[in-house]
Amino acid sequence: MAVxxxxxxxxxxxxxxxxxTGQGTYVADITPPGTVYISFLRAPYAHALIKSIDTSRAVAHRGVIAVYTGKDFKGKIGPVPTGWPITTEPPIKIPEYYPIPWDKVRYQGEPVAAVVAEDRYIAKDALELIEVDYEPLKAVVNQEEAVKQGAPQLYDTIPNNTSFAWHLQGGDIEKAFEKADRIIKQRLVNHRLQPTPMENRAVLSIYNKGTGDFTIYATCQAPHIHRLLLSSMMQVPENKIRVIAPDVGGGFGSKIPVYGIDAVVGIVSREVGRPVKYVEERSENYLATTHGRDHIQYVELAAKNDGTVIGLKVTSYANLGAYLSTASPGVPTYLFGLMLSGAYRLEAVDCKVYGVLTNTAPVDAYRGAGRPEATYLIERMMDILAMELGKDPAEVRRINFIRKEEFPYTVCVGLQYDSGDYERTLERALELSEYSKWREMQPKLREQGRLVGIGISSYVEMCGLGPSRAVRGTGFALGLYESATVRIHPSGKVSVYTGTSPHGQGEETTFAQIVAEELGVPVEDVEVVHGDTSAIPWGMGTYGSRTTPVGGGAIALASRKVVEKGRKIASSVLEVSETDLFFERGKYYVKGAPSKALTIQEVALLSYQSDKLPEGMEPGLESTTFYDPANFTFPFGTHICIAEVDKETGSVKILRYVAVDDCGRQINPLIVEGQVHGGIAQGIAQALYEYAVYNEEGTLLTSSLTEYAVPTAMEIPEIITDSTVTPSPHNPLGVKGVGETGTIAATPAVVNAVVDALSHLGIKHIDMPLTSEKVWRAIREHSSK
Amino acid sequence: MKLKLTVNGKAVESEVDPRLLLVDYIRDKLSLTGTHIGCDTSNCGACTILVKFPWSNKFVSVKSCTMFAVQAEGAEIKTVEGLSDEKLHPIQKAFWENHALQCGYCTPGFIMQAYAFLQENPKPTSEDVRRGISGNLCRCTGYQNIVKAIIQASKEMEAK
Structure with missing residues (x-):
């Protein structure tokens, strides 16, 4: 039989x-009998004192059940905690972050009052009847402005709006810079983005008066963390709260944070004694659900004239928004600074990051979280270096790559990269994109008036977050292991319980594949359960490309334990020693007598009948495992973008896009490709289209999908994918994770291509997004010189 | 106001507020929650359904957040729940086979839009498909597999 x-x-x-077939169940789809609706009145100002609030007309409105302001929850709902208060000296300053403030608002869209009504339409009507007397204050939205003397201050307790100054050093930076033939300086802006999952946030809370239990359905990426933080805010013990994340319509990081509103919905369900539902509108999602990125970076790269890079100095100003969201301090620091070496043998890195509070929506993880910013930085600098030296950017990368035989490789900041063959992905991508052909054609096309550029991005990312010892050292509030339970029922069917919380990534399938492989049972017999704190012992959730490396690792280990227990049972029933049994494709065979065998599914039934179990063994065939990875995983690859710029309009068209990724062993290549496609689309979107824009007063100008430019099928090109497979030695499956690859790799590939197309004009850099207007202006400025 | 219409082949009568949006009517009054809301500004297309107006004999795709329920008086509407009986519609089947969805939130809208598009363009090129679905947003797939699925569905539907 073929294997x-x-x-x-x-x-x-x-x-x-x-x-x-329309049978999915998203939070907004669930409406228990008696459900009432809550809507929030949101501040029109980015920075203002709340002088008074008059809710009397709203209270009197027909169909309104209750109206609340921040004062009503004083002492009843605690502040929104920060889950990642990073380790710094002096210590990080954490502002108090109440779900509904009563004295001052600090970003446009911050909630100031809530209406509970029989239906959403009535609730919205009543919001208009609430009168708030504000005293507007001067706002500050830009992080470089916010740290200046005399800037408006968000908090009396946080001078210069600076929450923290974080410093990372690896290697001898002074020595590296002394050795350099040249130092390249560049300011880079990694602009603000709105994550935009297609499903807005929603929360439904059902309070059981008899038991005092809350059942809270929430659009979240980590139900157990949600429960823990809700417990703290609601002042209700965790074991009285059940959080369920049913089908969740994408998150991209914005559904990791726990929002103050979620606790309000919970407490209000107890107050009114009916299920309370909140469904965010898109404009609210844009105003008040976390944004991503927003760094301003000053970069100095030390290099030799032969193209060798030696050292990198970075000073970054990270805009954190008005409050510290759940993971926000860790994103622009650890997840960024540690990855600045990229795929290269840098001798030293020095990175200072200022975490700055401004009158804007809180900023937290967005797909890639810190790693796209690091990759964009180093990959832009590699291209600028190549341009200054007049060298081929592929060659500059090639000479600086960490070599295949050097793994495991410890980079200067201390991370140990697991495995890799960076050059192989580069060579493959060069081949698939027909790089040399385009390079040859480029000058000829220019003569014909066609501006074509080629952009390379060779990346390495840190995934599989993460080993608890490492992340606890950064100030992360908990470890980042993952739990799994694998249970074979008496019928032989299998249930798998994972603490990760997939919301589009397809782990109901890939995890079933892992278990089917490990246990040798049909994939149809395996059901994956996720997103319910009552069903799953504990979980850290889905983000940081951790679901498969960490959650999948836990599942593999739990499955193996089940197989081992089954072996003991089979040996007892078949009356042979354990060493005389071998397990293959779901069956325990007796060595030398292959007709004498039991399937693991038969063993499962025996385990529940329990009379034939070895002495002292407990009934049932299941295992629960907590897996804490030994290290991160480091997927890598090369993307190449070939783009044409219309010199009359400045518009950019992608002519070809090639992605060669290595995410270790692939469980389901169909799903891997899907993750790559989607990530690249978001990466292209950042490079060319999307930009969350505040004006000086702190008004969000991109507060609906009419203004915020999410690309359609017309803008995103056909993507050519290929892969190499370098297993990670760091986890039981050899997998590395692929969820964020696209956003990490694509953005610099596209920008490098556009700048390359314009390089003959002397253009060295343009900050994103490379909209037609910006590109057109750059062409015009440089053509007139 | 009284509202009479046909939904997925069944006659329905309701009493509705004149200001009730069609999408809320479908989701909240009829409990057909396969039609989703993603933007409130008719940009995203998650709420796309098919409507056959009384004066017409064919279905057109409509973003149901842009219509009041009462505007559907006398019309026949089809939502994702009404697209297939026991067997999947070729468009649904092609979406499944080509991994044309991830979180699935935009998917019913894309499927309904694909239905209307293929009715008018039975033999589309990829470029045609991209234009035809450009009123719908997907944040997960990068569209590539959606385009592939619609092309595959067109071939299967042509063959029938």
Whole structure:
């Protein structure tokens, strides 16, 4: 019999039948009998004192059940905690972050009052009847402005709006810069983005008066963390709260944070004694759900004239928004600074990051979180270096790559990269993109008036967050292990419980594939359960490309324990020693007598009948495992973008896009490609289109999808994907994670291509997004010189 | 106001507020929650359904957040729940086979839009498909597999 394997197969997703027939269950779809609706009045000002609030007309409105302001929750709902108060000296300053402030608002869209009503339309009507007397204050939205003397201050307790100054040093930076033939300086802006999952946030809380239990359905990426932080805010013990994340319509980081509103919905459900539902509108999602990125970076790269890079100095101003969201301090620091070496053998890195509070929506993780910013920085600098030296950017990368034989490789800031063959992905991408052909054609095309550029991005990312010892050292509030339970029922069917919380990534399928492979049972017999704190022992959730490396690792280990227990049972039933049994494709065989065998599913039934179990063994066939990875995983690859700029209009068209990624072993290549496609689309979007814009008063100008430029099918090109496979030695499956690859790799590839197209004009850099207007202006400025 | 219409082949009568949006009517009054809301400004297309107006004999795609329920008086509407019975519609099947969805939130809207598009363009090129679905936003897939799925569905539907 030919050995086929389910691990690595392009299995159609198990989650799809319900989603393509309209039978998915998202939070907004759930409406228990008696449900009432809550809507929030949001501040029109970015910075203002609340002098008074008059809710009397709203209270009297027909159909209104209750109206609340921040004062009503004083002492009843605690502040929103920060989950990642990073370690710095002096210590990080954390502002008090109440779900509904009563004295001052600090960003446009911050909630100031809430109406509970019989339906959403009535609630919205009543919001208009609330009168708030504000005293507007001068706002500050830009982080470089916010740290200046005399800037408006958000908090009396946080001078210069600076929450922290973080410093990372690796290697001898002074020596590196002394050795350099040249130092390249560049200011880079990694602008603000609105994550835009297609499903806005929603919360439904059901309070059981008899038991005092809350059931809270929430659009979240980490239900157990949600429960823990809700417990702290609601002042209700964790074991009285059940958080369920049903089908969740994308998150991209913006559904990791726990929002103050979620605690309000919970407490109000107890106050009014009816289920309370909140469904965010898109404008609210844009105003008040976390944004991403927003760094201003000053970079100095020390290099030799032969193209060798030696050292990198970075000073970054990270805009954190008005408050510290759940993971926000860690994103622009640890997740950024540690990755600044990229794929290269840098001798020294020195990185200072100022975490700055401004009158804007809180900023937290957005797909890639810190790592896209690091990759964009180093990959832009590699291209600028190549341009200054007149060298081929592929060659400059090649000479600086960490070599295949050097792994595991410890970079100067101390991370140990697991495995890699960076040059191989570069060579493959050069080949697939027909790089040399385009390079040859480029000058000829220019003569014809066509501006074509080629952009390379060779990246390495840190995934599989993360080893608890490492992350606890950064100030992260908990460890980042993952739990899994694998249970074979008496019928032989299998339930798998994971503490990760997939919301589009397809782990109901890939995790079933892992278990089917490990236990040798049909994939159809495996059901994956996620997103329910009552069903799952504990979990850290889905983000940081951790679901498969960490959550999948836990599942593999739990499965292996089940197989071992089954072996003991089989040996007892078959009356042979354990060493005389071998397990293959779901069956325990007796060595030398292959007809004498038991399937693991038969063993499961025996385990529940329990009379034939070895002395002292407990019944049942299941295992719960907590897996804490030994290290991060480091996926890598090369993306190449070939883009043409219309010199009359400045508009950019991508002619070809090639992605060669290495995420270690692939469980389901169909899903891997999907993750790559989607990530690249978001990466292209940052490079060319999307930009969250505040004016000076702190008004968000991109507060709907009419203004915020999410690309359509017309803007995103056909992507050519390929992969190499370098297993990670750091986890039981050899997988590395692929969820954020696209946003990490694509943005610099696209910008490098556009700048390359314009390099003959002397253009060295243009800050993103490279809209037609910006590109056109750059062409015009440089052509007139 | 009284409202009479046909929903997924069944006659329905309701009493509705004149200001009730069609999408809220479908989701909240009829409990057909496969039609989603993503933007409130008719940009995203998550609420796309098919409507056959009384004066017409064919379905057109409509963003149901842009219509009041009462404007559907006398019309026949089809939502994702009404697209297939026991067997998947070729468009649904192609979405499944080509991994054309991830979180699935935009998917019903894309499927309904694909239905209306293929009715008018039975033999589209990829470029045609991209233009045809450009009123719908997907944040997960990068559109590539959606385009592939719609092309595959067009071939299957042509063959029938």
């Amino acid at each position: 086929t394997t389910i691990f690595g197969a392009r299995v159609k997703r198990k989650e799809d039948p319900r989603l393509i």
